[in-house]
Amino acid sequence: MINEKNTTAISGYLSFVVLLAGLGLAAYGIYGQSVWLIAIGIVLALVILKGWLVVNPNESAVLILFGSYQGTVRKDGFFWVNPLVVKRTVSLKARNLDGQKIKVNDKLGNPIEIAAVVVWQVRDTAKALFAVDDYSKYVQIQSEAAVRHLANQFAYDNFEDEAAVISLKDGAQQVSGILEKELNDRLAMAGIDVIEARITHLAYAPEIASAMLQRQQATAVVSARRQIVDGAVGMVEMALEKLSEKDIVQLDEERKAAMVSNLLVVLCGERNVAPVVNAGTLYH
Template identity: 95%
Template sequence: MIHEKNTTAISGYLSFFILLSALGLVAYGIYSQVIWLIAVGIVLALIMLKGWLIVNPNESAALILFGSYQGTVRKDGFFWVNPFVVKRTVSLKARNLDGQKIKVNDKLGNPIEIAAVVVWQVRDTAKALFAVDDYTKYVQIQSEAAVRHLANQFAYDNFEDEDAVITLKDGAQQVSGILEKELNERLAMAGIDVIEARITHLAYAPEIASAMLQRQQATAVVSARRQIVDGAVGMVEMALEKLSQKDIVQLDEERKAAMVSNLLVVLCGERNVAPIVNAGTLYH
């Protein structure tokens, strides 16, 4: 595979003075009516003009002579090169690829919407120009493929997969690192370096978003109920222990069961409890 090689070029200011000399030669030929001086001057001027090369900051120019890659000029400035070479300019600036939202299934088969932004730049101009057909389009297609592959590797969250160490929702840092590594591997053939890759949009697909929201709400309610019950059991246990230690009242097993039931109802109920005065006894 072809790789980039640096090349140097002659200063363009020297060719500018030669161009002025050629124009002066043409003017003298016209004045003296010498045809060959005019022809030589015009040809020399065209050669100078054709060989001019201007490289802007953070840009490079790949030189191709009769189908053969000659090298890349990375230094910015005004140069003169062989007038027969084809000059192809490649930007070395960092670029943003704001990926479109795509619908894909996660590891558990749930349809989700996901999008990512990729910051990239050209590292090897020869690979970018000659290894792929269109390197900008190549970056776009490979980035979408990498995002799809990433979504298939992990679950959206750990509601269904409680053993999942990394999820798309909660493992943003790890997921971004994995995406960046995969993109660098995919784009290395085109001489592209990925500086950063981040997930910018992540959501369930509209057709299941409502059901997933209800599931999340139910999970939150169950979790809250579990905490309430744990607290209530602890309070009942503490109450029975205090009553026993201070010998305030002696309770048999049936009375303890009734007390536990009443306390749990009071502590775990969603509404305020209306007290009922028992004028009799527990057994009548």
């Protein structure tokens, strides 16, 4: 595989002096009516003009001579190179790839919509031009493939897969790191460096979004109820211990059961409790 190699070029300002000399020679040939001087001067000027090369900041020029890679000029400025060389400009600027939303199944088989943004730049100009057909298109296709593979590796959330350490919804930082690493591995052969990769859109597919929302709401309600019950049981236990410790009242098992029932109703109920005064005893 061809790897990038840096090359230097002659200053373009020096060649400009040679151009002026060629034009002067042609003018002198016209004055002296010398066809040879005119021809030499014009050919020299055309050779100089054909070899001029301008490299802008954050750009590079790949030089190819008769199908052979000669090197890459990375230094910005005005240069002159062999006029027979084919010059191909490659941008070294960071670029954004705003991926389209794609539908894919997550680890549990649920259809989801996912999209990612990728910040990338060319690291090796030779690989970018010669290892793949179109490196920009290659980045786009490989990015989509990496996002699909990422979605297949993890569940959308951990409601169904409680043992999952990372989920697409809650593990944004870890998921972005995994995506960035996979993209760097995929794009290395094209001489592309991935600077950053992040998920920009994540949602259930429309056909199951409503059902998943209801499931999440039900899960949240069950979780809240579980916490309320745990707290209520703890408070009832503490109340019984305090009553027994301070010997405020002696309760048999039946009275304890009634007290526990009443306290749980008070603590776990959603509405305010209306007290009922019992004028008799528990047994009448």
